[in-house]
Amino acid sequence: MIKKIIRRIISGFFIGAAAGNIICILTSSLSEGSTVLFSYDLVLKAGSEQKAFILQFLLSGLFGAVAMAGTIFYEIDSKFWNLAAASFAHYLIITAAFIPIAYTLCWVTTLNDILIMTGILFVSQFIVCVIINLIYKAQVKELNKIFKEKHK
Numbered sequence: 001m002i003k004k005i006i007r008r009i010i011s012g013f014f015i016g017a018a019a020g021n022i023i024c025i026l027t028s029s030l031s032e033g034s035t036v037l038f039s040y041d042l043v044l045k046a047g048s049e050q051k052a053f054i055l056q057f058l059l060s061g062l063f064g065a066v067a068m069a070g071t072i073f074y075e076i077d078s079k080f081w082n083l084a085a086a087s088f089a090h091y092l093i094i095t096a097a098f099i100p101i102a103y104t105l106c107w108v109t110t111l112n113d114i115l116i117m118t119g120i121l122f123v124s125q126f127i128v129c130v131i132i133n134l135i136y137k138a139q140v141k142e143l144n145k146i147f148k149e150k151h152k
Contacts, residue, residue: 008068012097016064017057024056041106059101083136088128095121
């Protein structure tokens with residue numbers, strides 16, 4: 001289990017770092033008309049472009065690591081733990097990581113921005129929960145079919 005979490009943290013770090021930079025590039029080209037690797041506010045906050053890039057790389061990676069490590073909630077096997085509980089726990093951990101990281105990286109600057117992004121995270125997590133639930137139901141249906149065929 002520990003090895004699985006470590007692998008998820010490492011892969012999540014690099015996925016998060018890449019995603020953070022890609023999202024920044026896409027959003028900057030849409031909103032500012034030019035493509036940048038980080039916000040100008042982050043450069044001012046960090047003191048230089050190099051520091052801004054390093055900070056964004058590290059914190060985006062940290063967010064990815066937290067998000068990927070949090071998927072372990074879906075593997076808890078207990079009669080008191082279900083898909084809704086796992087999804088809510090994962091939502092809480094990624095939101096708790098996202099808010100300070102996004103604020104530090106100047107992705108969100110106002111309370112309104114934070115609320116919008118928190119809502120987007122919630123809707124995204126809800127969609128993931130529905131998809132996982134549909135997958136589980138299909139797997140259970142298939143297993144029941146196999147079981148009935150074997151016990152005829």
